[in-house]
Amino acid sequence: MNETSQTTLDLILEAAAKEFLAKGFQSASLRNIVKTVGMTTGAFYGYFKSKEELFEALVGEHYDFMLNCFQKAQTEFAQLPVQQQPENLSNISGLCMFDMLHYAYEHLDVFKLILCGAEGTRFSGLIDEMVEIETTATHNYMNVLKSLGRPAPFIDQRLEHILITGMFNAFFELVIHEMPLDQAEIYLQELRTFYTAGWMKIMGQ
Template sequence: MSEADQTTLELIHGAGMREFLEKGYKSASLRNIVKTAGVTTGAFYGYYDSKEELFEALVKDQYDWFLDCFRNAQQEFADLPRQRQPENLSTVSGECMHEMLLYAYDHLDEFHLILCQSEGTRFSKLIDEMTEIETKATHDYLQVLADLGRQVPEIDEHLEHILITGMFNTFFEMIIHRMPLKKAKHYLKEMRAFYTAGWMKIMGQ
């Protein structure tokens, strides 16, 4: 890509970011993006076929990184010997959440788009996807506890869904409101302690 092409692309990205942050994906105007970028519509279509493609270009890497980090943490925990899983329940997930928080704070605009302005795109499903991953991991862990001979009560699936989505919404509140990172780190620590204790009680541990 030539220097001129790179400059044009940067102008389009900058204009797109501002338009999407202000109006959200659905209400964003491609005409305004092109005008703000100072390029022609034809120049825009030389890079992207639609505003949807532009939105994806702005957030896809961050979205994929987040889900990959979360999946990898769940797999890391599942790969532990079964006898060691109970003692590492909060450690692996805690390290993952801390890493995700730091990453999100390095990309606050992109995550504001994902969390607040992505309705109408596939990126609006971040919490749903994370909930699905967490739910499966929870069921797998309950089976591990049962295999270890521990008493495990049956957990109502609706309560389970409420608690898991509530946990992620709590986590993302810090990012959405752009709380100072120092305060966000403290809140994350408290949140982890709260949810870990609650899950331990529900799981009968």
């Protein structure tokens, strides 16, 4: 792609980000984006096939990074010897949550798009996907506790879903409200302390 095309692409992405942030994906106008850039709709389709593809170009890489980061932390924990898992329960996931927080703050507008403006796209399900990963990891850990002969009481699936969803909603509230990073780090630590204590109590640990 030549320099002129790259510049035009940058202008399209910049105009699209502003439009999507202001109105959300569903209400955003492709016509407004094209008008802002000063190009024809036909010329736009030389870069992107649809509004969906344009939105994907803005957020797709970052969405995948966030999910992969979280999944990697769960996989690393599950690969620990079972005897070591209880004592490392909060270490790996804790580091991951701070990594995710810092990444989200480095790409704040992108994650505000994902969290607040992605309705109508596959990206609106970020929290749901993370809840699914965490739920699977929780079930696996309960099986580890059983194998170690430690208490592993039954947890109602509806309650489990509510608690895990609440945890991620609380986490992403820090991003949505653009809390200063130093304060967000403190609040994240306090949220982790709160949820860890609650889960340990429910799990009988």
